[in-house]
Amino acid sequence: MIDLLSPETQVLRFRRRVYFAAGIVLVCFGLLFARFVWLQVVMHDYYQTRAEDNRIALMPISPNRGLIVDRNGEILARNYSAYTLEIQPSRVTHLDDTLDELARVVTIEPRDRRRLRKLMEESRNFDSLPIRTRLTDDEVARFIAQRYRFPGVEVRARLFRQYPNTELASHVLGYMGRINKRDAERIDETGNADNYRGTDHIGKAGLEQFYESDLHGVTGYEQVEVTAAGRPVRVLSRTPAQNGNNLRLTLDAGLQRVVEQAFGERRGALVAIEPSTGGVLALVSKPTFDPNLFVDGIDATNWDLLNNSPDHPLLNRAIYSSYPPGSTFKPLMALGALTAGKRTPEFAIADPGHFDFGGHRFRDDKVGGHGMVDMHKSIVVSCNTYYYRLAADWGIDGIAGFMSQLGLGSRTGIDLEGESTGVLPSPEWKKKRFKRPEQQKWYAGETVSVGIGQGYNAYTMLQMAHAVSILANDGVVYKPHLVKQVENVRTGAVRRVEAEPTRRVNLKPEHIAVIKQAMVDVNREGTGARAFAGAPYTAAGKTGTAQAFSLRGAQYRGSKLAEKLRDHALFIAFAPVENPKIALAVIVENAGFGAQSAAPIARQVFDYYLLGNKPEGPAPEDSDATDSE
Template sequence: MLAGRTSLSAADRDLDRFRFRVALSGVVVVLAFALLIARFVHLQVVQHDYYSTRAEDNRISLVPIVPNRGVIVDRNGTVLARNYSAFTLEITPSLVDDLEATIDGLSRVIEILPKDRKRFRRLLEESKTFESLPIRTRLSEEEVARFAANRYLFPGVEVKARLFRQYPLGPIASHAIGYIGRINKRDLEMIEENDEAANYKGTDHIGKTGIEQYYEFDLHGETGYEQVETDAGGRAVRSLARTAPVQGNDLALTLDSRLQEMAEKAFGDRRGALVAIEPSTGGILALVSTPTFDPNLFVDGIRSDDWDLLNNSPDRPLLNRALNGAYPPGSTFKPFMALAGLETGKRTPGQAIADPGYFNFGGHQFRDDKKGGHGLVDMHKSIVQSCDTYYYMLANEMGIESIARFMEKLGFGQRTGIDIQGESEGVLPSPEWKKRRFRRPEQQKWFAGETVSIGIGQGYNSYTPIQLAQATATVANNGIMYRPHLVKYITDSRTGQKTMIEPEPLRILPWKRQNVDVIKKAMIGVNLAGTAAKAFAGASYVSAGKTGTAQVFSLKGAEYRHSSVRKELRDHALFIAFAPVDQPRIALAVLVENGGFGAQSAAPIARMVFDYYLLGKLPKGAAEESDVEED
């Protein structure tokens, strides 16, 4: 009996344990289902809106539609930069099973270069798989026909029409207009800094230089978007909605492309720069830097051999000499020095000096370019005959601080503010500048002898052609200085409304009118009977000018002979002028690198520009070399 009860008791215990385990398992299962149901409720009810939105986002993607870039025209409506449609071969990666095999197959139908493959891979990394990406641009009609015949072999590949930038005049005014190129890392940083990242989705190109760069956000326009429904594999199924892009604004320049072309041709194969300004507004009529380049080379990525030719050329065609080249002004500095002498009371118009052909100072002899000197020289004669001795003495009497203060107000040694980025400041010498420029104390000291050379536009003087042109225009405009600018008005692509770029007076210099008239009369004399007389012989208008020659290297007391000096060491030729004198319509500065005498190389170019702009014609024999050997 005892054994039976013991056996029953063990069976009861086993049954109780089993029941407990079953109950515990049931509780666990119930809790698990409760948690699962709670999670379902949380996902399907509580967070329904959130996940519904995410699912919709996965189903619908926004594809950017790049806007047409704005057109650039000159003051007469001549197109300088426009867009044109061309066929491109494009691949939609999401519709292609084997991308590399597809590209290899395409290359047997249409030529695909290694640079095309490289560009495509870079675009692929930056894009979504459902976007159509170009593998070849600007297909010929024959290539389009060949692909059309084989299209069935390449699912996910198609020919599309895209817009490309074109510069119809090629190299003419390329330094002013600039060019566009593919967006790089630095460009992306600039876009983000200006909070324009969203507006540049899908955009491959951006302005790199010139007007194209400065007015980038005006020219670009507003990006549109297309809502595309995609399947789980990311393949585009259909288009749901479309927001049209807004074309970029159009720009009309103050530039005269016909004048620009004529001025560039006037230089021939010589290096140099020319800046022509409308004195009453500051509008740039011509901005020349030679040699020039074709901006069309850069639009879709410049070829390496073309880049090597441009970048390694000793003539440096990519350098914008008008804005970035800094040169001693030579004797073109003398009218400004003379005006400074009058305004500071250091000279009167009739006050004369005896010029023996040199000026002795501190044991050093500063020579005039004319042996034996010019005799008795007053201010008028000092400009007409370009007497160095007069300005050696004037500079010594004025002192460097006084000269620097006066020239600073004329814009020398500072950026003009023209609407092109990268302008150089040049060098307006002063004791303060020298302290900043040099490190060693013995180099920082300003010596009185250095001031003497400043008076004739040599020494540390170093200015850009546009600074010379601006200063000349300010004299022509009786002391009213305008900011140079290239854009005349901006046309809104939505409304067609034109926003004028109003002339912006930078300052009004309080010069005495009689002092300005003295300078103008002397500059008229330069073109009538002085150093530029031959270049302006027979002109039917009255012009004012000043020739200049700037040393490239020190003669160290030797006599300069143009024909015996290597070309790259020959003096620079300069000329400043404005016309007509009574109501100036154009003021300019001309620089011919290593051109020798200003009267010989630079003044004839100015005459051609004036005759064309004022009279609409080219003067006969204006391009012939002069035998005048004065600056």
Template sequence: MFEFRKRSTIQRKKIRLRVLVALVFVLGCFGLLIDRLWVLQVERYQGLAERADRNRIALVPIAPRRGDIVDRNGMVLARSYRDYTLEIVPAQVKNLDELITQISAVIPLTPLDIRRFKRRMGQTTRYASVMLRGNLTDDEAAVFAAHSFRFPDVNLRARWVREYPQGESAAHVVGYVGRISERDQERLEQDGVEGNYRGTDVIGKKGIEASYEAVLHGKTGWEEVEVAASGKPVQVLKRIDPIPGDTLHLSIDMGLQKMVEDLYSKGFVKEGMPERGALVALDPRNGQVLAYVSAPSYDPNLFIDGIDVENWRRLADSPEHPLIDRPVSGTFPIGSTYKPFVALAALKLGVRDPNARIPDPGYFEYGNQRFRNAGGAAYGPTNMHRALVVSSDTYFFSLGPLIGVDALHDFSQLFGFGRKTGIDLDYEKIGILPSREWKKKAFKDPRQQRWIPGETISVAVGQGYNSFTIMQLAQATSTLAADGKYIRPHLVSELENTVNKTRTPTVKQPDYQIPVSQASIRLVKDALVDVTRRGTARRSFAGAAYDSAGKTGTAQVFSLKGSKYNSRNLKRNLWDHALYMGFAPANEPKIAVALIVENGGWGASIAAPIARKVFDYWLSPKRSAQVDSVPVLELDSDEPAEDTSPDVMVPQDVPANPEDKAPEHLPDILAPVGNGSGRNGAEQRQNNE
């Protein structure tokens, strides 16, 4: 009996102990839970609440509408329109090829669409949204929306798309946009504007599209969107509307532009055979660019979503080099069109009385070398006026040593030669305006670094080491027409704010006045007027309803070494370049022109007639372009005694100006293979960076 009670007491104690331990354990657990709730609900409430809101609210960027580009008369050169796209996040799709096949049964997909899609996949992460097909019509978008339940991993979205209605016309002016590359992204981050490009796929790559990117792009808008746990948007909580980019009003006149482009496309030497060259027309009164032609051209619409490799090869491998922006990126010797500025330098420095008659027996002797006039012509006693009218090489040969290459360099720079003119385009080349210092830097061989006095003689007639852009020649011509007033040339005349419709001019006043007397300018101008009346351009301007001033030029591309130039015995790529510079009307100039026809022949026969048509168009009351005839050179006729000497120096392998080595953009080139890898895929992508 006693033993039984003892065991019962021990069991009760064990049970109480177990209950006590269990109670302590339960209380401890509740204590930990309460402590954790305290931390989450009190101590960390603010941070966790913000994180919860971020999980619930998504910030969605709204891409702004890119600004339009129009000519001086309102003709649209570039615009943006809304279209629909199909986009896929590759990481969300198990069988991508099967999905594409299913989509193609609903919405047409071309092989080019698939190549572009796979190329874009290789350029981004698997978790980024990649466009499969763009430019869906309203009907196609409606059809896909009706079948969207079958494709939960495919998004139908709207976007802004760039379009260039004029095609090849003025393509080098307008440029084009392309997809934002890694290099573009790095530049945006360096400039601290990457946030303004969220939701934007493209950026200006060339031309005005690139140089005015900051004002064309606009300002990105934002939406605060409430998102469900499934990731689907529920409602818009807040919206900041995007601000569209400014509209750019160019000074270009598309009527004049297309008329000149048509002339180049029809050919001058042989009708129907397009010519290579460049033409720039400026308004001397305000620096506005009236025409900007680079021939041949290209269609910028090819580059918007990436150019296919076939079209890229056609453009990049063409011997005509249509992708080169010739007015600012091509450099050439300008021949006798340089003589008016050499004459002004002589007058400014006082090295010769302009009325002094200098013997011209048909040649100029310097040291033991004889430099002859073009065609062996001998003009007898010649003053400065007559030397410009007949384009006497001998007269200007003799000016070279008197002026000196360094003094000529310093004076010519004032007119825009040998430096950037300031036009609102990227990658403008400086070219070569030779001097002693330039030659020391240009050549590594000490024997080539020494300036030879005879080289100045060739420089004085626009040959030798001279290598200028047509933009520089046009700017110098415009400055001369404006009596020495230098006004920076510009393509964009006004920026129009698309919200409040206010317009802001880009250039308001001249940069500076060249310190040369008006009497000297008047003397040179009068001589250039007589060039069109009785000089080398008289036939081209016969019967014109206005007086104009100008100068023909013929620049050699290889040294004749004393022999006679004869185009019939040469390949076309060895023919001389044909040039012309001039302005009209002569007394109150409204337009100044500089142009080149590469390997065209002679300035008087080929280039001057183009300038005549430009002046006729611009000065006519209605400005109607009737290109009813194309100047054709009769090769069987006698070759004119043009302004090119058989003895001028045409150097070979001249080093380019190191400041002209600006990086050129390579577009997004679509590989011809479907998988976007291998030699034509990964290596092509690497080469495009």
């Protein structure tokens, strides 16, 4: 039997269904509307910002790095623009296959692959790393035509550092290198991460490192509208980068060339200072290196040549390596003895050619001695016996106390990283240096060796040049520095390195006059006479020879020794004596006597700086020079 509903019942049921469906629709629309309100009203600012971020890219603009010029304006470090083929390893699945394909479009040498591998080890995975630099226009055009085949590979225009004089003053300038993980961590720690966005290189050594904050500048930004694929459409706003400051040095590039040429292939160091300001005129460490090798990331072959060379070209001998000063120490000993009242200029001794002390015989370099020797003669003929006895009478505490006033045994504070303290021997130093009690004891016989610049004495050429400049400047002390002024290229403002005395050593003018006159006579009639024969200016100097190893009482025969075991040749000097404009200290490693190898270099330096005479080649060695130093 069919149950027929009344029309009223059917209509009622239909209406209920309609109302239920309408309710569901209303609820859905309500939810949609609520979601719409949430997104468009409550979260409006958040999503608007995200949309803008997707539409607008903030592109860093790297600043031009500041120039480095010498005191006369000669450019020593500058920038150049070049196209670079770069890859993001994180976006490349098969690196070797990609490089093989790229090599069919752009020339890629095996050394380029080795350098890329080295950079990948040092850099973060997402960094853009160079495969090739300095692309030609043809290479750029060929790659651009096939760029679609190489995701993660781009051609970019970059600024690179260039050192136009290649190896000249390389230890002063230092070099640039790519920012590695250690550099990035250090930048983050200093809070400068934003300022290095878009920057791939940083100063790694020398002035490039010490003045990084001045040279780098301030990074700028562009707001660029981009497509969904990241392609730029238009620039919306631009905050220009602020270029780095320029450095004007106290260094004289012409003098630096003369010094480096004077050394030739010999190893050593020379530092020349302007006594009246403390400005460094020349700072040479030989052998040198080409800092341009490091700019793109040095390849493994060149790195091995530099790093494994027995001559250690990367070592800055001028500020890091410490050497016994030998007889160049004697004028300072004499000055200290006068100041301390341990000697008078007239006090003389009879030199038998040796000095007996504590059961040990300390020998002079002249068999039979020099006869009667006063202070003046002790410097001119370089009498060891005079200073053996002086050291024994004065004592190590007195010697160390005076030498510390001349800056020996402590850093000068020059504007370079890596300066050594050297060794100014004293009982306190020995206690800190050695661990065992029997090694810590200071013996009186050790003081005797200190008196002639041997024993534990060890100083850098920078320290020796600094001490000589204090003597030349009558006791007035200036801090050695390489930068004369920092120039703001945007405003034209100049920040000068003030040439103000830092202190004064209490020296009597009559004592200084005695030492200066003796050093003048060294170059007139003493051990430096041959090197300075005919000089039209008055130069004060002192030759020196320092042992590279202990002879243990044996007679020195340089020709019978391996080259690395031969004595070092030293020379200190300043000129003109009446108004000193330059003071220097020079060492030629394993070159024998100071008069033979070091003094001729000093003569070329003075002739160029004081007279403008340019030498034609390396300083000659004087094979007939006396060994009495």
